[in-house]
Amino acid sequence: MRQVGAAPTRAPQGQGARAQVFRSDPAPSRLKYRLERLMLTPLFRFSLRFGLPFLIGVGGASWYFAIDSNREAFFGAVNSIRDQIESRPEFRVDLMAIDGASDGVAEDVREILSLDFPLSSFDLDLDEMRGIVAGLDAVKSASLRIKQGGVLEVSIVERVPVVLWRGLRGLELLDDSGVLVGPAGTRAAHVDLPVIAGAGAESRVPEALELFAAAAPMAARLRGLERIGNRRWDVVLDGGQRIMLPEEGAVQALERAMAMDGAVDMLSRDIAAVDLRLAQRPTLRLHDAAAQEYWRIKSIETGETR
Numbered sequence: 001m002r003q004v005g006a007a008p009t010r011a012p013q014g015q016g017a018r019a020q021v022f023r024s025d026p027a028p029s030r031l032k033y034r035l036e037r038l039m040l041t042p043l044f045r046f047s048l049r050f051g052l053p054f055l056i057g058v059g060g061a062s063w064y065f066a067i068d069s070n071r072e073a074f075f076g077a078v079n080s081i082r083d084q085i086e087s088r089p090e091f092r093v094d095l096m097a098i099d100g101a102s103d104g105v106a107e108d109v110r111e112i113l114s115l116d117f118p119l120s121s122f123d124l125d126l127d128e129m130r131g132i133v134a135g136l137d138a139v140k141s142a143s144l145r146i147k148q149g150g151v152l153e154v155s156i157v158e159r160v161p162v163v164l165w166r167g168l169r170g171l172e173l174l175d176d177s178g179v180l181v182g183p184a185g186t187r188a189a190h191v192d193l194p195v196i197a198g199a200g201a202e203s204r205v206p207e208a209l210e211l212f213a214a215a216a217p218m219a220a221r222l223r224g225l226e227r228i229g230n231r232r233w234d235v236v237l238d239g240g241q242r243i244m245l246p247e248e249g250a251v252q253a254l255e256r257a258m259a260m261d262g263a264v265d266m267l268s269r270d271i272a273a274v275d276l277r278l279a280q281r282p283t284l285r286l287h288d289a290a291a292q293e294y295w296r297i298k299s300i301e302t303g304e305t306r
Contacts, residue, residue: 094118094150101156105138109154112136121146137180163205164190166197166224178205198227207250211235214254217262232277242273253279 038044065071085091094117098106112132115124126144133142133154141157161173161181171184173193180202184190194212201208208225215222215235223236233250235243245253253276261267266274266284275283 089150091121092118092150093121093124093146093152096152096154097147098154098156101139101154101158105136105156105158108136108138109133109156115152118150124152137182140175161190161193163208164193164195164224165202166195167202171195174202174205176205176209178202194222195224196227197224198230200230201225201227208233210251211245211254214251214258217258218267221267237267241267241271243267244273244275244277246277246279249279 065074096110096113096115096117098109101109113129124146126146130142130144133139133144133156138158139156140159143155145153147153159175159179159181161184162176163174164184164187165172165174169183171187171190173181173184173190174196175181187195194208196202196205196208204227211225211233212222218237221237221241223238226234226236228234228244232247233245235245235254237243243254243257257266257274257276271284271286273285275285
């Protein structure tokens with residue numbers, strides 16, 4: 001084992017006595033050796049290079065922001081810079097343009113958004129505003145964007161009403177998928193739209209449209225469709241006449257009724273209802289007066305008195 005420290009050396013013999021010479025030992029000291037070994041550890045080097053500066057920085061920031069006046073001054077400076085950026089003219093919105101909407105829907109959009117211009121574009125949450133506009137009954141879809149020149153553009157696709165639904169709240173407009181468009185007001189305001197009624201009618205609008213198409217030959221007499229027991233449809237004609245359709249195959253049954261009417265002019269007779277609920281046995285129901293006349297004639301033919 002090597003000894004740490006200086007070792008004396010003798011001068012060569014044959015020469016005169018000389019002073020002893022001491023040479024330093026090149027081996028490191030125990031402390032230096034341990035430090036060099038520690039510096040070879042990756043974790044220690046990382047901690048020394050990054051961890052220590054990070055702790056010093058965090059400690060200094062914590063000490064600085066622990067003082068109320070320093071904290072208020074810092075956030076005040078940040079808010080001041082933010083206000084200066086947001087108030088620049090290129091970020092200002094001065095007006096709103098609504099495209100694709102009728103006057104009534106456009107007025108509703110302006111009312112629910114309730115924006116007070118001019119505004120900074122940073123103060124507008126376009127996603128939230130789009131959700132608010134799309135929540136209107138008459139709006140099928142909506143998109144919002146800020147155009148150059150400080151214009152908030154609201155593009156709207158409206159729902160197109162195809163039927164009138166007579167529900168508990170009166171007449172209401174429905175689109176082709178049965179979604180509510182809005183109140184209809186009076187029947188006279190929508191004379192071109194057919195009427196549906198009854199429990200569950202609003203959820204079967206596509207089927208109702210097929211029935212209206214099948215009843216096109218009787219369009220002049222057609223008053224609407226009534227959903228019975230949320231199971232089947234009745235076609236209501238003028239004079240209270242009805243065509244009672246089955247639960248399944250209602251469109252095909254109505255087409256057969258239209259074919260029979262075209263062949264023998266069935267629906268122009270004194271018939272109260274045509275019952276097609278049993279496909280194998282269609283039934284005609286007469287009005288009371290017509291039924292009494294029928295039995296009177298029948299009794300004359302058979303010689304019986306009723």
